[in-house]
Amino acid sequence: MAFDADLTACAALVERGDPLRFRAAMAAPVAARRVLFPLYAFNVEVARAPWVTQETMIAEMRLQWWRDVCEEIAQGGPVRRHEVTTPLADLIDADDAGLLDELVAARRWDVYRDAFEDVEHFARYMDQTSGNLTWVAARRLGQADEAVVRDAAFGAGVAAWFHAIPELVAAGRVPLLDGRAEGLRALAREAQDRLARARKNRRQVSRDARVALLHVGQADAVLKAVINDPTAVAEGRLPTADPGLAWRALTGRW
Numbered sequence: 438m439a440f441d442a443d444l445t446a447c448a449a450l451v452e453r454g455d456p457l458r459f460r461a462a463m464a465a466p467v468a469a470r471r472v473l474f475p476l477y478a479f480n481v482e483v484a485r486a487p488w489v490t491q492e493t494m495i496a497e498m499r500l501q502w503w504r505d506v507c508e509e510i511a512q513g514g515p516v517r518r519h520e521v522t523t524p525l526a527d528l529i530d531a532d533d534a535g536l537l538d539e540l541v542a543a544r545r546w547d548v549y550r551d552a553f554e555d556v557e558h559f560a561r562y563m564d565q566t567s568g569n570l571t572w573v574a575a576r577r578l579g580q581a582d583e584a585v586v587r588d589a590a591f592g593a594g595v596a597a598w599f600h601a602i603p604e605l606v607a608a609g610r611v612p613l614l615d616g617r618a619e620g621l622r623a624l625a626r627e628a629q630d631r632l633a634r635a636r637k638n639r640r641q642v643s644r645d646a647r648v649a650l651l652h653v654g655q656a657d658a659v660l661k662a663v664i665n666d667p668t669a670v671a672e673g674r675l676p677t678a679d680p681g682l683a684w685r686a687l688t689g690r691w
Contacts, residue, residue: 446521651682
C-alpha cells in the first residue's frame with residue numbers, strides 16, 4: 438500500500454483529532470503507519486460523529502453511515518469512496534470489520550444522556566471502543582495475544598476517558614458510575630492493574646504488533662495523577678506529555 442493522498446489525509450485527521458495516537462504512529466515504522474493511520478482516522482471520524490450535531494437522529498445517521506461502511510467491507514463488495522474508507526477497505530478483513538462495527542455501535546452511548554447501566558456496561562464500552570480498535574491494529578501488524586492487548590487497551594482507554602470527563606460533563610453526559618474521589622481512585626487502580634497484567638505478559642505480543650500499543654505508556658502518568666489527586670480530573674489538570682515515547686518505540690517495551 439503506497440503512502441498516497443488518502444493515507445496522508447488520514448494522518449492529518451489523526452494529527453488534529455487524536456494527537457496521542459498520532460505521535461505514537463509517527464514513532465512507528467513507516468510500514469506500520471500505513472496500518473495505523475487508516476484505523477486511527479476511522480476512530481476519529483466515528484468518535485466525533487455524535488458530537489457534530491445536537492440532533493440525535495442526525496447523530497444516529499452519521500454513526501449508521503460508518504456501520505454501513507463496515508458492512509460493505511465485511512461483504513467484500515464495493516465500498517463507498519472516502520479518504521478513510523478506501524484505505525481502510527484495503528487493510529482489514531471481514532472479522533476486523535465486525536469488530537469496528539461493534540466500536541461504532543458502542544458510540545451510540547455518546548449520542549444520549551443516559552448514564553452507564555452498571556460496571557459491566559462501562560467495561561463493555563471500553564472494550565468495544567479502545568479494546569476493539571487496539572486489537573484490530575495489533576492483529577493487522579503481527580502475532581499477539583488478544584487478552585493481553587485488551588488489558589493494555591483498557592488501561593489506555595480509561596486514562597483517555599479521565600481526560601475527556603470535563604467535556605463530557607459540560608455536554609450533559611454522565612461519564613462515571615461513581616464520581617466521588619474514591620470511585621475515581623478505584624477505576625484508576627483497576628486500569629493500573631490491567632496494564633500491569635498486560636505488561637507481565639508482553640512477550641505474548643510480537644515486536645511487530647507492539648507498535649499498536651505505543652500510545653499505552655502515557656496512561657501511567659494519568660492514572661497515577663488520578664490516584665494522587667482525584668480533583669485533577671474535573672479541573673482538567675491531568676498530564677498530557679509523553680516523554681517516554683521515543684524509548685518505548687526503540688525498545689518495544691510499551
